Structures are given as C-alpha cells and as structure tokens.
Amino acid sequence: MLTSNSHDWQQGLAHQGTTLRGVDLNLLTVFDAVMQEQNITRAAKNLNMSQPAVSNAVARLKVMFKDDLFMRQGRGISPTLRARQLFVPVRQALQLVKNELPGAVFDPATSTNTFSIAIGTPNDVRFAPQLIKTTTEKAPNVKLNLDSHGGVSLHEKLKQQELDFVIDYTRFEQPGFVSTELYSDELVVICANDHPRLGNKHQISMEQLLAEQHARLSPASDVMGLSDRIYKSLEVTSSYRGATLGNLIAVSAQSELICVVPRWVKDFFPTNLGIHALPFPGELAEIKAYLTWHESRENDEAHVWMREQLMTVCGEVVTKDR
Structure with missing residues (x-):
C-alpha cells in the first residue's frame, strides 16, 4: 500500500x-x-x-x-x-515494485547487497565480530555497514532506507515500523570493591540506589534507549555523564559513584579493575532489546534473509554471554 x-x-x-x-x-x-x-x-x-x-x-x-x-x-x-x-x-514505491517483480530471488552466495545497521556501543563490540564472520561465510560479496553512532534521526533513516535495521533497547511504537524482541539483558548495579557503603554487600535496596550518586549516560550517548529505560521512573542525582558504559564503569571503579549496566558489560571488563556487581533492585531486573525495520521492507527477500541472520547471531552471542 x-x-x-x-x-x-x-x-x-x-x-x-x-x-x-x-x-x-x-x-x-x-x-x-x-x-x-x-x-x-x-x-x-x-x-x-x-x-x-x-x-x-x-x-x-x-x-x-x-x-x-x-x-x-x-x-x-x-x-x-x-x-x-x-x-x-x-x-518506497520503487521498493514495493522491486519486491513483486517475478524472478526477484535473493541468493546470498552471489548477492552484492549492502546492509546498513545501527548498533549502539557497546553492543557493536558484542555483535559485530560474529555478524561479520557469519555474513562473510554465507554471503561473501555482501557488504555490512555497522554504525555505532545511531544519532537522533533513526526513524527518518529507516524510513528513507538509509538504514536497514536498528538494534536498540527502545521499541519503536510509531506507525510504519516493525520492532521485534531480540534478547533481554540482566541489569546490575556497579560500584567499587572498596565502596564505603556497598562494597561488602550482596544486595542493594531501592532506597540505597536512590540515595547514592550516579554515573549516567550522556543524552548524546549512542547507547540509544538504555539510560531512558533504566531511569524513566527513578529520581537520582547524577554527578557524571559519560559517552559509553565503559566510561561509567571506569569512573565508578575509582570513586563512590555507582552505575547501572547490563551484566554482560560488567563481565566484559578485566577482573582487576576492582568493581563489584549487585543485582538491580525492583521490577526492572532485565531490559529488553529490539530489532527494528521499516514496514516497506517487510517482504524484501534480501531484507528477510539479513533479518534472520541478525536474530540468529544475536541469540547465539547472548546465550554464550550467559
């Protein structure tokens, strides 16, 4: 239509x-x-x-x-x-016509398609190596453009087909977009091993979480929806705003600040950094991530193939992380 x-x-x-x-x-x-x-x-x-x-x-x-x-x-x-x-x-009209042409069959072995995918850091580090490896094995002439800088115009980029997919912690609710749950990540609270109030604890209450000073993502961060989801209904004091989750962990490890990150991010860092992880209190124990595309690509055979690769690879990597 x-x-x-x-x-x-x-x-x-x-x-x-x-x-x-x-x-x-x-x-x-x-x-x-x-x-x-x-x-x-x-x-x-x-x-x-x-x-x-x-x-x-x-x-x-x-x-x-x-x-x-x-x-x-x-x-x-x-x-x-x-x-x-x-x-x-x-x-969109050209894409619709292309999708319906007779004989328009996608063959990954011979295709020279280019797929552009926005994956905010650090998930780009998490998924990019395996995505590149799998795509090269199955479709040697297909090119991947993996961009960790999503920016603020993801909706327009998907709509104009400058992007094929977005992997993000935000579900796109606007008409014209398709978002499907890709995986979920357990959340943990990170502090220094020698944190005076939390370093020797195994749990943290919501009252303690709200009382501590936080290291949070900057509004310009490329971890597109994570901070908004975590702090949507929490009123905390933020003493530091960082561009990446790695920055938040590094600052928290060397101060009395705390930060909230997916557990896999904590496990990605060297154990000698001196950080302590506590289960996130309250109902938001896990955060969901979504794969999103524009509905105009729904029946595009090449797009469907790449969609399946993304779901498979991300699922395998997340399972391995656990």
Missing part, C-alpha cells in the same frame, strides 16, 4: 494533466540514485550508465516535476525541498 505522501505525489501528477502512461518510470530509479549519492558521477557508476545519460535524465526529471530538484554545491549537488519531499514516497 502506498503512503499518503506517495498518494499526494500521484495526485499532483494527475492534477498537472500527466498520466502514468506518459511518464518514463525509469527516471525514478535515476532520481533515487542521485538522491542517495548527491553526485552525478557516482550515481551514474551505481546505475551502470554514462554520466551524460544521467544528466539528461535529471534534466527530464526537472521538467516532469517542474522543479530544479538539484542545485550545484561544491563538487556535488544538493537536493531542493521538493526533491526531499519526493524522496521517501519514490523510494
């Missing part, structure tokens, strides 16, 4: 007296490639076309949409507002 944006775009064409019969739909694949690369030469290479042919197609697109679409910027080009508005519905 086409999106409302795609519907508006088609209605716009009809209003201009244009019908699909009079439109060269091959131009839309050129538009998609140029939007992705924002460079005529690279787009031509990806399309296996000559640069003049792509330039000519762009000129025809400008006439079709009655907009410049692309403006020169340095050595590349920059899309206009109209081009940006068209990009998502055109991409």
Whole structure:
C-alpha cells in the first residue's frame, strides 16, 4: 500500500494533466540514485550508465516535476525541498515494485547487497565480530555497514532506507515500523570493591540506589534507549555523564559513584579493575532489546534473509554471554 505522501505525489501528477502512461518510470530509479549519492558521477557508476545519460535524465526529471530538484554545491549537488519531499514516497514505491517483480530471488552466495545497521556501543563490540564472520561465510560479496553512532534521526533513516535495521533497547511504537524482541539483558548495579557503603554487600535496596550518586549516560550517548529505560521512573542525582558504559564503569571503579549496566558489560571488563556487581533492585531486573525495520521492507527477500541472520547471531552471542 502506498503512503499518503506517495498518494499526494500521484495526485499532483494527475492534477498537472500527466498520466502514468506518459511518464518514463525509469527516471525514478535515476532520481533515487542521485538522491542517495548527491553526485552525478557516482550515481551514474551505481546505475551502470554514462554520466551524460544521467544528466539528461535529471534534466527530464526537472521538467516532469517542474522543479530544479538539484542545485550545484561544491563538487556535488544538493537536493531542493521538493526533491526531499519526493524522496521517501519514490523510494518506497520503487521498493514495493522491486519486491513483486517475478524472478526477484535473493541468493546470498552471489548477492552484492549492502546492509546498513545501527548498533549502539557497546553492543557493536558484542555483535559485530560474529555478524561479520557469519555474513562473510554465507554471503561473501555482501557488504555490512555497522554504525555505532545511531544519532537522533533513526526513524527518518529507516524510513528513507538509509538504514536497514536498528538494534536498540527502545521499541519503536510509531506507525510504519516493525520492532521485534531480540534478547533481554540482566541489569546490575556497579560500584567499587572498596565502596564505603556497598562494597561488602550482596544486595542493594531501592532506597540505597536512590540515595547514592550516579554515573549516567550522556543524552548524546549512542547507547540509544538504555539510560531512558533504566531511569524513566527513578529520581537520582547524577554527578557524571559519560559517552559509553565503559566510561561509567571506569569512573565508578575509582570513586563512590555507582552505575547501572547490563551484566554482560560488567563481565566484559578485566577482573582487576576492582568493581563489584549487585543485582538491580525492583521490577526492572532485565531490559529488553529490539530489532527494528521499516514496514516497506517487510517482504524484501534480501531484507528477510539479513533479518534472520541478525536474530540468529544475536541469540547465539547472548546465550554464550550467559
């Protein structure tokens, strides 16, 4: 089913007296490639076309949409507002057509697909080695782009197919996205071995947890949903904000601050660091992680294959961690 944006775009064409019969739909694949690369030469290479042919197609697109679409910027080009508005519905429409083409069978042994996956640190360290190894064995020509810097625009990147998947501790609830539980991690409270109030204890109460000074993730951290989930209903004082869970553990090991992390992260660090782990009190003993993608890719055979690899590899690694 086409999106409302795609519907508006088609209605716009009809209003201009244009019908699909009079439109060269091959131009839309050129538009998609140029939007992705924002460079005529690279787009031509990806399309296996000559640069003049792509330039000519762009000129025809400008006439079709009655907009410049692309403006020169340095050595590349920059899309206009109209081009940006068209990009998502055109991409989704092309993907839907591609999914339904006869004979469109994905073969991992010969595929040259590229998959872009956002995995916030330190889960990138946890899963990337095995993901790369497994993909290389099963699909030697497939390329993985694993990015630990998710940023704040994950929804848009998935929607525009700049990203294929997100692995995160946040479930995407917005319409148009599919999130499935991937694994769960046990939470522990970390303090220094010689912490004056907690170092010799085997448990910590919620009252003690709230009373201590905390080392927490910075709002700009790439562990995208973890801190929000842990501290959603807890009012604590944070004396330190770090970029990674490793930073929080290192600071807590050398001070009276405490931090909350998944147990596997604690076990990942050397035992000589001098840290002590206590079970997290209260109801949030575990935190769930999710694999998310955009619904427009639901039936894409290549996407389904990669989805299965992610679920399998992450499941095996998590089981091994335990």
